[in-house]
Amino acid sequence: MTTVDLQNVSRWYGNVVAVNDISMTLDPGVTGLLGPNGAGKTTVLHMMAGFLAPSRGTVTVDGTPTWRNPAVYRQLGLVAEREAVHGFLTAREFVHASAKMQKLPDPKAATEWALNMVEMAPAADRRIETYSKGMRQRTRVAAALVHNPQVLLLDEPFNGMDPRQRMHMMGLLHELGDRGHTILFSSHILEEVEQVSGTVQVIVAGRLAASGDYRKIRRLMTNRPHVFAVQSSDDRRLAVALIGEKSVTGVEIEATGMTVRAGDYGSFTRALPRIALDQGIRLRKLIPSDESLESVFSYLLEA
């Protein structure tokens, strides 16, 4: 089990603070690094990957600093944002070169395994410069995966991929996460993060705005009412009963059901079944409608 640890990490360029006092620990599984453009995601990734020295604080993989320590690449793979590949090589040559530089015992087998992982084997004998953006991206992922690293860092990995390739890449990251690899990928597209990972690290203006499962983060935002979509056998009667409940701050009746705002997530979800039972009303639908990553993210940005 490999963990990546950032302790009080700051990075500044002259007078500009890019990353401000961030501490986080990445455990095995898939984590999304989320933030608007220019928030400092790439800076954080580069420090994790040993390509940038933290101005203050420490960045370690299993206790070993990543800066000026090439040995760390035995257990770490990086897919950088910049789409730079040796275009004059074929994908097979490119991944094979990575395997050889990793000094793997059987570079050929590792190459085939990695190419198959990203579904690039059929096109692997063409020069990389003839590939589409998505194929290049998958080739780079294969090169970063060839030594089966415990930690894989990906900077905006879904850029330029078509929907099918995107689905495949998401599946791949899931699979690696389930196998106990520590995967961190950055993105500014919420749907991507939402589909791949429940755990997020949200960076806003160089600071860690939130960390953990985004549904839990939402629940901790007690200053914002939680919104639920509710349908029952008698919405109007249920609305009357609910408004008497302390944790409920508002009810709206709509044609297809009702929207309930609750100040406290826990009290409301405990109270609702009790109230429905007392009133003899059957609940048909209860969906927290603002638990999406998008609403969590917009709340964090506004905060």
Place this chain on the structure above:
Amino acid sequence: MSTVAWITARGLFGRRRALLLLPLPLLLVGLAGLCRAYDVRPSDWGTPVLVGLGLAVLLPVVSLIVGTGVLGSEVDDGTIVHILTKPLPRRDIILAKLGVAVGVSAVTAAVPLFLAGWLADSVGLGLALAVASVVGAFAYSSLFLLLSLLTRRPVLLGLVYILVWEGLLGRFVSGTRVLSIEQYVITIADKITPTALLESKVSLPVAVVMGGIFVVGCAIYSVDRLRSFSMAGETS
């Protein structure tokens, strides 16, 4: 051949800039051949062609194209990251790249210089020029490889060194010759086969010791710089 050297060589010859290596050697051998064909006295053309074109332009410019090509181009387009994300000692990466740079520069410069020296005087002078240009290729390549890691404009800075430091200051300010690779090369060639066509301005010990310092010093500094290679984020 190490994988790093293999990728470096493929990259070097896969780019169009490799074609830039051809004109100068052809020009040098062509000029020497013409002078020889028309029976021009070697004392009239030997120094301007061998030193003025061969040692002052061909050798450093070829080394500049190759020396900045083996690392600078990869730094520029970001492909260096693929090599750097491997658990390879940075020393091995620099040595592989330096090996390719020296090999290609030495062959590209030494062969035409050998031919031109032979046409101008004798096989002895040709050999002396070839050996000295190999030594020069080591020193120049180390210097230009280091420049690729120190600045985003290694070619420009390299040209300033060749044209301003060696070409201009080296001619008028005698003190600058101690730090001029061109002068070491002239001295070494002149000591191997003494000839009136070459005029050494630094002593052999200075040439050998300073040449060694250039090679080793620049290589060690390059290794250190590569260890601290930083990537600037594009979005942050």
